[in-house]
Amino acid sequence: MTQAPLPPANLxxxxxxxxxVQIAAMLRQETGISLANSKMDLVQGRLARRLRALGLGNFAQYLEIVTDPEAADERRQMVNALTTNLTGFFREAHHFDYLGDTILPEIARTRPAGSSRLRIWSAGCSSGEEPYSIAMTVCAKLPDWQCWDARVLATDIDTNMVATGRAGQYEASRAGTVPESYRKRFLLRLDSGTVQVAEVLRDLVAFRQLNLLGAWPMRGRFNVIFCRNVVIYFDKPTQRTLFDRFADILAPGGWLIVGHSETLFRLSDRFEALGRTIYRKTA
Known part of the structure; x- marks a missing residue:
């Protein structure tokens, strides 16, 4: 059987x-992300790549595929294409300063006798720069961190981003925001113009695919949760539910760090604001 020719690249x-509307409804059902009408051009541009890859001629054909109950793989590709993955090492650097200068010293100072457990969650980790920035901060700022039972969980709904983070290789130009002392200690420059994250960081960070609206299989509570520039894509009821779930899985007095344009105001009464989008669990 002769395979149909692929459509021209410029089609x-x-x-x-x-x-x-149908695609937006599917994305919301799958991820909780609400697409405004102004995102129509974005959807068209990003999904056009999937149509070309599949050899399709129009979006009607694509919808026939992704609405098929057996097409879980293509729906995953659709979600990967439509989710936003803007990130960088030490983005919103004050959060990492606060983690290293305030949170980690307090955890070390007030931990129960015999306890060395530290759990930090990067929820919506994108391609991995955020959890690796967290891991660098832990290694540099937590005394005797090697003696701790320390782990950084990095999750994202986009399977491609999870794979990128797990590999731990980035274009060298992306490392410019890493403090110089950290670059020398934690990043190995490769001949290909890329940097490789040090093995000690890759051992510290566990990457997993996770839909925040689905079940959370994690056992135990977290000391700190980073969920930055993620909930802005959800509607208010979904944000309210998510913040409540974060409070449930945080240890007493645990910290929640959100993005620069996000707030818990009128969405949760279980946290106190510490300033600059840093919150602490109170209930």
Whole structure:
């Protein structure tokens, strides 16, 4: 059987309004992300790559595929294409300063006798720069961290981003925001113009695919949760539910760190604001 020729690389795919509405509804059901009507061009551009890869001629054909109950793999590809993955090492650097200068010393000072457990969750870790920034901070700022039972959990809904983070290789230009002392200690420059994250960090960080709206299989509580520039894509009821779940899984007095444009105001009464999008669990 002769395979149908792929469409020309420059073929433009027109996304009808009703097709956008259907795709937006699917994305919200799968991830909780709400797409405004202004995102129609973004959806058209990102999913056009999937249509070309599949040899399709229009979005109607694509919807036939992703609405098939047996098409879980392509729905995952759709989610990967439509989720935003803007990140960087030590982005919003004050959060890492606070982690290293305030949170970790307090945890070390007040830990129960015989306890050395430290758990930090990077929820919505994208390609991994955030959890590796957390891990660098732990290694540099927590005295005798090697003697601790310390782990950083890094989760994202995008399977491609999880794989990138787990590999721990990045273009060298992306390392410019890493403090110089950390670059020398934790990043190995490769001949290919990339940097490799040190093995000690890759051992400290565990990458997992996770949908924040689904079940959370983690056992035990976290001391700190980073969930930055993620909930901004959810509606208010979903944000309220998510913040409540974060409070449930945080240890007493644990910290929640959110993005620069996010707030818990009128969404949760279980945290106190410490300033600069840093919150502490109170209930």
């Amino acid at each position: 433009q795919f027109d996304l009808a309004r009703e097709e956008f």
